[in-house]
Structures are given as structure tokens and as C-alpha cells.
Amino acid sequence: MIGRLNHVAIAVKDLAAATRLYKDTLGAEVSAAVPQPAHGVVTVFITLPNTKIELLGVLGDNSPIGKFLEKNPDGGIHHICYEVADIRAARDQLKSQGARVLGDGEPKIGAHGKPVLFLHPKDFCGTLVELEQA
Numbered sequence: 001m002i003g004r005l006n007h008v009a010i011a012v013k014d015l016a017a018a019t020r021l022y023k024d025t026l027g028a029e030v031s032a033a034v035p036q037p038a039h040g041v042v043t044v045f046i047t048l049p050n051t052k053i054e055l056l057g058v059l060g061d062n063s064p065i066g067k068f069l070e071k072n073p074d075g076g077i078h079h080i081c082y083e084v085a086d087i088r089a090a091r092d093q094l095k096s097q098g099a100r101v102l103g104d105g106e107p108k109i110g111a112h113g114k115p116v117l118f119l120h121p122k123d124f125c126g127t128l129v130e131l132e133q134a
Contacts, residue, residue: 001090003083006112006132007045007052011068011078015042015057018075022046022053033057036111041065043111054081054111079118079128087115087133099123107133 012018015033022028031045040063046053056078058066068078084090087107095101100120107115110132119129 001084001093002131003085003134005051006081006083006130007054008080009054009056009078009130010075011056011065011072012075013069013073015044015055018055018057019044022055028053034111035059038108039064039111045111079130081116081130081132083134084131085134087117087131090131091117094119 010018019030019033023030029047031043031047033042033044035042037059040058040060042057042059044055044057046055056065058069060066065078069075091101091105091107095105100123102118102120105117107117110116110130112132115133117131119131121128
């Protein structure tokens with residue numbers, strides 16, 4: 001069902017410093033910071049030859065990244081994102097096998113302008129999983 005790894009997301013307490021680290025220290029290609037108000041985050045994408053890293057910063061008082069950073073003050077891996085050909089078919093198959101889809105279960109438009117869903121970490125070895133329609 002799952003296709004390629006789209007990205008690994010890392011929650012950071014200082015988005016500008018993390019961006020500089022990847023750009024200046026590691027020499028990576030980084031995007032501009034883009035606010036994602038519907039998700040309560042600011043994103044920066046680092047392009048690698050085989051995938052991407054998504055840096056996640058806080059946007060607003062109800063940001064899920066703010067809550068994550070309260071529990072993990074140094075930041076850390078927040079989620080991994082896999083591509084799927086048909087997000088609704090993937091959702092339905094996963095739900096039929098007992099997986100829990102977060103939120104209302106309907107895909108939302110993600111940072112790449114494509115439909116995404118998040119799966120409960122307790123159902124996936126303690127890892128928050130994002131599915132993105134390819």
C-alpha cells in the first residue's frame with residue numbers, strides 16, 4: 001500500500017537556527033519558511049537526493065508542535081510521511097484492519113498541496129505516520 005518515503009518531519013524550537021544548521025553547516029538545499037495556518041505550523045523543507053526533511057516550527061498558541069515541544073524541549077522526530085496512490089482507499093483499508101485515523105478521518109490539504117491523513121502512533125510502533133496522496 002505505501003509507496004516511497006516522502007519526508008521525515010523534525011519539530012524544532014528555533015526554526016531559523018535549524019534552517020541555518022542544515023543550510024550552512026550541512027550544505028543542504030532548503031526552502032523558505034512557509035506558514036501552514038490550517039495545521040498550526042511553519043514548515044521548511046530540506047531536499048535530499050532520495051527524500052526530504054521537514055522542519056516544523058510553532059505557529060500560534062494551539063500549534064501541535066508547541067505541545068510536542070512541551071514534552072520534548074529539544075525537539076526531535078515528529079512524524080514520518082509515506083506516499084500512497086489513493087489516500088481514501090488506503091484509509092479505508094487501514095481502518096478495516098483496526099488502525100485509527102486522527103481528526104475527523106477526512107483528508108486535509110498538506111504542505112505540498114496534496115491530501116494527507118495522520119495515523120495514531122499507538123497503532124504504528126509509537127510513530128506518528130502521515131500519508132500523502134502521490
